[in-house]
Amino acid sequence: MEHGVVTFLTDYGIDGPTLASAVEERGLDAVFLCEHTHIPTSRQSAWHGGAELPRRYSHTLDPFVALAAMATVTERIALGTAVSLVLQHNPIGLAKTVASVDRIANGRFELGVGPGWNREEMANHGIDPSTRTARMLEHIAAMREIWENDEAEFHGRFVDFDPIWSWPKPASAPPILIGGEGPTVLDRVLEHGDAWLPRGATPDQVEALAPRLAELRSRAGDAGREDITVTLFAGDVDKLVLEAAERAGIHRVLFLLPDGDTDVVLPYLDQYVAALR
Template identity: 60%
Template sequence: MDFGVCTFLTDYGIDAVTLARAVEERGFGSLFLAEHTHIPVGRESPWPGGPELPTKYAHTFDPFVALGAMAAVTERIALGTGVSLVNQHHPLNLAKEVASVDRLSNGRFELGVGVGWNVEEMAHHGVDPKRRTAAMLERIEACRAVWTQDEAEYHGEFVDFAPVWSWPKPVRVPPVLIGGGGPRVLDRVVAHGDGWIPLRISRTELDTFATRVDELQRKAADAGRGRLPVTVYGASPMAVAAYADAGADRLLFALVDTDDPAESLAELDALAELTR
């Protein structure tokens, strides 16, 4: 079992360099950053976490810029997005950003992806919420083409470009971890992903989660693929053994939102102690 940290890196909280160094020094294996380009003032979409949207959602750093800084001051930990809203990027820009961070980190980048919940936010990017999943999958395919081909091209419904040159190429093809918990997510993981990153599996949901992990691995085997790793975003540090029994490979513990860097470091100390 691998343990990592996930967080909304904000302009009022702990800084990127201090956090990255602290995560690596305490023995964690990974650090994942959330993404929101903005939050519309006139938002109508309900936040899945409750009635009030936390302040942090409107204050996040661009994850790729922050992860580039983190790559420069770490040597071991995996660095990733948890999750990137890929429909809010042109795939040529996204492929360049991902490849750049992967090169800066010497192949330690992982691209966690999701379609998002904020309909107003995605509408500002011209995304049709009814077609957001299909659009995301095309963008993933287009990025892979750019990462792996010297003269990459892609022709789809949502993404269309003639042959292009785009360097740097990543050190490795970055693993794509597909987020979501809907009825079809496992098929998307098998067809388009390199792993599954479900959000906040509570202890009361672990039996259902274990069943779904088994189903994922059966589908992967039927498709001629090996075991697909499962990363739980926002896992409870008090249920480590139960997650392992359910088939999780990595747990990401969410840092509590605070404007005091000392509190964040103290929380990292406590999490590190719980996982030893």
């Protein structure tokens, strides 16, 4: 099982290249970044973590810009998003951004995606929140067309373009990690993704994922697919969570780093590495 970290990279915290170098030097396998383009001040949408939204949500760096910088100081670790709100991007522009980052990273980029939870944020992008999942999936399909074809063309409900030329193409096909734990998420993983990215911060939550992981593998086998992996978006480092993830056959665990400066983050990273020994 691989081990990595996920964090909200902010304008007041540790910088991306320092973090990425530290992760690689310590023998970990991945760094993933969260994304929000902005946070509306209305605060009408409920946040799953409680009433007060942490400061980091409105201070995040653009993950793609940050990951490109992180790619230049690393050689081995996977670099990705957990998650990118792809429905809030123009898919033609995002396809180029992802391909460019993947080129800089020599094929190490992974695109974790989710529909998001902040309805006001979506509305500011001109998106009807009731269409967010369908729009996300269509954006993924349109980007795949651009990555895979010299003359890409797409005609859908939300995305429509006649044949286009768009380079660079990715160094390798970026894996699409579908985030979420809802009742239909496995359908989305099998139809649109390369991997599943569920959350599980406690041993009980991870144990509850086990039957769904078995279902995913069974359905993937029936469809002739054996390459679907599972990356767990976890919380703090917890030996019991790691043991539950190992039993469930999870491929990789990402633990959430705090959004502090170097003096905060690097000791936390060292504690994580020590806990894995």
